Amino acid sequence: MAIGETIRNSQIWKSIFRHPMPLDRRNRIVVMLTNFFLHLHPVSIKKQGIALSFTWCMGGVTFFLFLVETVTGVLLMFYYRPTLEWAYNDILALRDVTSLGILRELHRWGAHAMVITTWLHMYRVFLTGSYKPPREFNWVIGVILLLLTLLLSFTGYLLPWDQLAIWAITVGSNMARATPILGYEGPGQQLLTIGGIDMITDGSDARFGLLGARFVGEETLNRFYVLHCIAIPLATSLLLAIHFWRVRKDGGISGPL
Amino acid sequence: MHSNGFFLKDVAGFLGGYYAFIAIMNGVASLILWRRKNQLGWAFVWAAVAGVMLILASLALSGSATLVPSLPLAARKLVNALSGPVLYTLGTTALLTVLFVFRKFFVKPMVAWTVLNALLILMGLSMADENFASIVMKPDNVPIVGLVFMLAFFTWVATSQAVVNDERIKQGLPPMEKLNDEKVLVWPDLVYTELICMVAVSAFLLVWALVLQAPLEEPASSVKTPNPSKAPWYFLGLQEMLVYFDPWYAGVVLPSMVVFGLMAMPYLDFNKKGNGYYSIEERKFSYLVYQFGFFELWITLIILGTFLRGPNWNFFGPFEYWTPYKVEVLNNVDLPQFFWVNLLDRPLPRAPQGAGTLVQVGTILLRESPGLILLGAYLVLLPPLLAVTVFRQFFAKMGFVRYMIMANLMLLMLSLPLKMILRWTLNLKYIVSIPEFSLNF
Known part of the structure; x- marks a missing residue:
């Protein structure tokens, strides 16, 4: 007890936590205002707004899963090399050799779970009519976040570089070949012909832009790796911040007027 | 089907645990109802179900083809x-x-x-x-x-x-x-809920990861196409x-x-x-x-x-x-085929050899005119028609632009089930089929 007391009275502790333990009403209010991680929340909230039967906690779970994916993803990046030579072998080693190979399971199942919880969160927001004014724009941001979640999962699907991976990505990205005007098998691609030269070929169409090649190969692996580990997570983080900020600014969690 | 015996041994352990889980689930339900005292009949029902599930669990654990409960x-x-x-x-x-x-x-x-x-x-x-x-x-x-x-x-x-x-x-x-209008402090009421949620999700994910191994198939090969590719x-x-x-x-x-x-x-x-x-x-x-x-x-x-x-x-x-x-027999037919060949008993319109671009485009339009007219009616005529009938009040409240966007989005959404029905009933493949421009609908 005495040691705990000494620590809590030390200069270091007090410089980090500006207030005593939140045991009384005053400090429970203060903690919400002075702690960086807690300041996302309001100080007080209607009891209805935190009822699990109302919120399902799915938005929170989705965000938590995003954090799980980030942590396990960074750790996996230490093991995994995105090249044709190593990608498959590194995943194989994660399964058979590496002692913390379960990181891959956590990452993969977490990703599936995140797709599901995103849908459920959206479903709840719809069913409670919470997309209605004044929260219209936050719903729009949510739809973009849904899209980014799916893209994160899709780009990650390729990285194990096994049969499941490349054929799923091949089937998925073949659709881009049929993009109207911009895909070389899409309707209207003939319109982009200048002086008898086709502008849209299999080496310049939407699918090529997605894959970085005419088929799923080494360039695609590199491209999807960078998208999966850097580009999309950054965009997602930014939009998440705006999403949370707007929940507060649009009047907190929804409820009957 | 050939490896039924081995297969059952693999799945028996899972099924045993699965039925035991349903038994526990029903046992708990029964206990809760029994303690509430107002639905004793149901408490007995779920207790009986729990008992049956325990029997199923032990049958499943036997792992023998004759005892594992299955559909006939x-x-x-x-x-x-x-x-x-x-x-x-x-x-x-x-x-x-x-x-x-x-x-x-x-x-x-x-x-x-x-x-x-x-x-x-x-x-x-x-x-x-x-x-x-x-x-x-x-x-x-x-x-x-x-x-x-x-x-x-x-x-x-x-x-x-x-x-x-x-x-x-x-x-x-x-x-x-x-x-439930009364206000409560976020610390502790919400913060602790979030903490418990995080612990529960972590535990769930850990169990999932321990029980089920992530898939890893053969190394990627661009020449071996799996069937089906999904x-x-x-x-x-x-x-x-x-x-x-x-x-x-x-x-x-x-x-x-x-x-x-x-x-x-x-x-x-x-x-x-x-x-x-x-x-x-x-x-x-x-x-x-x-x-x-x-x-x-x-x-x-x-x-x-x-x-x-x-x-x-x-x-x-x-x-x-x-x-x-x-x-599977695929005998799907395009709409122009239906119209020109089956209905009018004529060959499909075809541009004469060496015709200019304009004639060719004109022939395509003529050939596809039944489908194009249908589509035009669906996407262009139907929204205003609905605006003065079924969606009268919607149109008045939404205004022209918003109403048109809603109507067209809904018609596009309905295009899928409509096409499904046409495929099942008439074997219709395409309503408009212009392979010359890779435009099939």
């Missing part, structure tokens, strides 16, 4: 023979409609619990079938099974609250959510649409329209009621449109694409072996 072979064969894309789609539609119409009945806790038990037992009995188990137990398919149960559960949670609220609103009372599970609804539409529409235009439509939703829904509480009656139109899109055109298509589409994207019953040699 004749029943499985019948299901296989009956099932097909048509029955599947119509069946799920009918099921969802019944659930919606009789929602007051189905949200009753005892009814919902009975349905849950029935589903779980059916699932358990089906798992004793090798073909069923081999698809459902594929590591990447497991989340979809979870999704189905979670969706059922959360729909029940939402609907039971909506039913209560609708009744209260009818009586002039505020929704239940209004009663996109990741959440895109299988889109892949299923490829049966009815060309990729430019099913894979690019429709998904873009789904995203656009979702974003546009808050700006199109002018109904101010039902904001911040569960209700169905107050916003029936938007509710039905969303549920139709989500359940009919997204979730059921994913389930179809994952569990019931095998090699060559052929349909397979839930207990059918996925043979790559299944042959």
